[in-house]
Amino acid sequence: MIRVVLADDEAMIRAGIKAVLAADPGIEVIAEAADGREAVELVRAHRPDIALLDIRMPRLDGLSAAAELRAAVPEAAVVMLTTFDEDDYVAKALEAGAGGFLLKAADPRELIFGLRAVAGGAAYLSPRIARKVITRLTGGHLSRVSAARERITVLTPREHEVLALVGRGLTNQDIARELFLSEGTVKAHVSAILLRLGVGNRVQAAILAYEAGLVRSEG
Template sequence: MIRVMLADDEAMIRAGVRSILVTDAGIEVVAEAADGREAVELTRAHRPDIAMLDIRMPRLDGLSAAAELRVAMPEVAVVMLTTFDEDDYVARALEEGVRGFLLKASDPRELIMGVRAVAGGAAYLSPRIARKVIAQLGGGRLSRAGTARRRVESLTAREREVLALVGRGMSNQDIGRELFLSEGTVKSHVSAILLRLGLNNRVQAAIVAYEAGLVIGDA
């Protein structure tokens, strides 16, 4: 069972997201918070697998809450709920170890897929968010050594295949099934990719995969 703590200052958003998540018998919403401070407190109390945080909340915003959770409970994966006009927050969120970005207006299937991907150890970046943040991150840390395409050329063919599947939000286990590799081998490939490209986490790797054209996002 995937246990989720959901935080958003709008009750209707919380109700809508919760109603979507609980349609999956393998997901349970164990607590709901109306602000960032309450989100941190409830995460400490319930120790869910995933803390799903709105970016803009009173008392403590989602990014600050994510920073606190990274230090206090690094085992809890943080997923951010965002809207198109909040994409400039993604760079900051990456620094706080956020594992996923989902649009509030996402297709219900995407919300569930994202939660399941992150719970399985993968990163998940909504394709529509990925396409918008690439331009914003293009001149930052993810492209200091050159363009994404040139950087990806340094990878082996197998590593590029793995990177493309990371970009699709797949876990190591799912990638292993797709490429007929053991989970341990996939983990080794992912570690090598992060090291070679100078990345800190799978979300950054997913963005590079999109930027390099390894993943085709939706419109």
């Protein structure tokens, strides 16, 4: 069971998201918060698998809440909820430790898929956000590409393979099947990759994989 703490300052949005998630018997919303401060308190108390946070909330915004949770409850993955107009916040949220981004206006099936992906150890960006983020962060600047390629030289050939698959959004289980490894071995490789590259989570690693040319953006 994937246990979720849901935080959004709009009661109607919370009700809608909760109704969508209720369609999946493997996901349970165990607590709801109307602001970021309450969300942090609930995550500390309940220790969920995922904290699903709106970016804009009173008392403490989603970005600040994500940063606090990364330090206080690192085992809880953070997934940000955003509107299409708020994708400027994504880079900041990456630094705050978010592992996923979902659009409120997306297909309800994407919400379930995204939470399952993050709970399974993968990073997840809503496709409409992903394209903008990758374009913005890479920007076509050769300096960024060169810097990214230089950074990944510290990785072993096998770690290069794993990083490329992380960049494609695969879970540890998917990567294990792809490379004929045990899931535990993949988890160890991912941990080593994050440490060697000096990145805080799989989303940051995936972005670096794109910048270094290990993954090609479609379309």
